[in-house]
């Protein structure tokens with residue numbers, strides 16, 4: 139049985155980022171940059187006022203009260219044509235260009251206007267409330283980097299940098315194939331001991347949440363011809379995920395058919411629970427992840443494998459380090475040789491610490507607890523008994539994308 143960390147390394151070594159495409163800003167959220175992004179302007183382009191008030195020469199207001207002549211008004215995007223002379227002030231609004239000659243802004247709360255004269259009772263410091271040109275960024279500054287996923291703030295920054303188009307990785311296309319003659323699609327008539335296909339929906343939804351594009355290949359029967367046809371339909375995808383038929387039973391055909399078709403198996407059988415029969419291989423250029431059929435194995439694999447795989451296909455930096463640490467909410471017995479992923483709730487204790495509490499029942503077929511869980515507590519192979527209050531590694535379900 140291969141340790142999970144080794145499996146992740148083999149997966150990382152086998153995956154390459156998908157090609158890039160150009161998208162407009164309104165399609166950019168959640169995408170991963172395939173080039174650095176440079177500012178196409180300087181922001182602010184000129185010195186501007188940070189407040190509503192009066193632009194002055196600080197030296198004219200060094201002794202207060204001081205009265206100056208108001209010679210014009212400046213608003214955002216609309217400066218005044220002439221420079222400020224001695225004894226002069228300009229009415230100025232937030233964001234307006236500061237007139238030449240002015241070197242401080244006095245806010246209007248500290249000024250008294252009478253006719254076209256303004257009196258100040260507070261002496262401003264040199265440069266007060268003036269944002270110099272380029273305070274935010276300068277033309278040519280590289281503010282966003284290749285491999286970065288774009289959140290809402292990043293998209294806004296690109297817009298402010300006057301960059302309307304971005305070169306990003308196209309969404310990885312993930313073909314999803316359920317296998318099992320017992321399976322029916324939700325809503326189909328069910329007879330006998332048919333099972334409803336839930337796994338395809340979990341994986342397709344997770345692929346979407348992780349920035350990919352799922353391709354639904356439906357259900358293959360437990361027959362070689364059916365699997366073969368489905369494998370052919372996956373050509374052109376960036377990744378094929380098969381669900382079920384991964385174990386050692388007579389009807390577990392994913393591996394035999396993959397090998398018959400000239401594919402290779404890079405690993406199978408992991409020291410993990412659930413998810414032991416997980417397989418990773420290749421069919422020509424197509425990476426193949428074979429997950430066991432148990433719905434909980436699929437849910438766990440979505441976090442443990444799918445997330446880093448989609449990150450690697452999208453060229454996302456640093457996404458293989460997803461573990462966090464929280465405190466354990468209950469005592470746990472010592473572990474055997476498989477790394478356990480325990481469905482757990484996450485809550486704050488009375489002191490404000492985050493606490494992860496595993497459910498007492500962890501059967502691999504119980505989808506209900508998978509859906510209710512907030513995170514997975516990781517129990518490394520041969521971990522000694524753990525006590526409530528100890529720090530433990532966890533994987534969260536709710537940290538898919540770059541969000542805001």
Ligand SMILES: Nc1nc2c(c(=O)[nH]1)N[C@H]1C(S)=C(S)[C@@H](COP(=O)(O)OP(=O)(O)OC[C@H]3O[C@@H](n4cnc5c(N)ncnc54)[C@H](O)[C@@H]3O)O[C@H]1N2
Pocket residue numbers: 316317318320321333334335336337338381382383384385386387390412413414415429430431432433435502
């Ligand atoms: N002798 C052994 N038997 C088993 C071993 C083993 O090492 N030796 N491993 C066990 C482990 S661990 C797992 S996990 C399962 C995985 O088996 P398969 O990958 O072959 O999964 P299936 O048999 O196809 O299905 C298992 C279970 O899940 C249901 N299922 C399948 N697909 C779906 C779907 N798309 N949606 C919802 N539910 C699905 C299926 O009906 C079965 O109930 O093997 C153990 N056995």
Ligand code: MOO
Pocket residue numbers: 410411412413414415430432435502
């Ligand atoms: O590894 Mo299986 O997924 O334990 O249930």
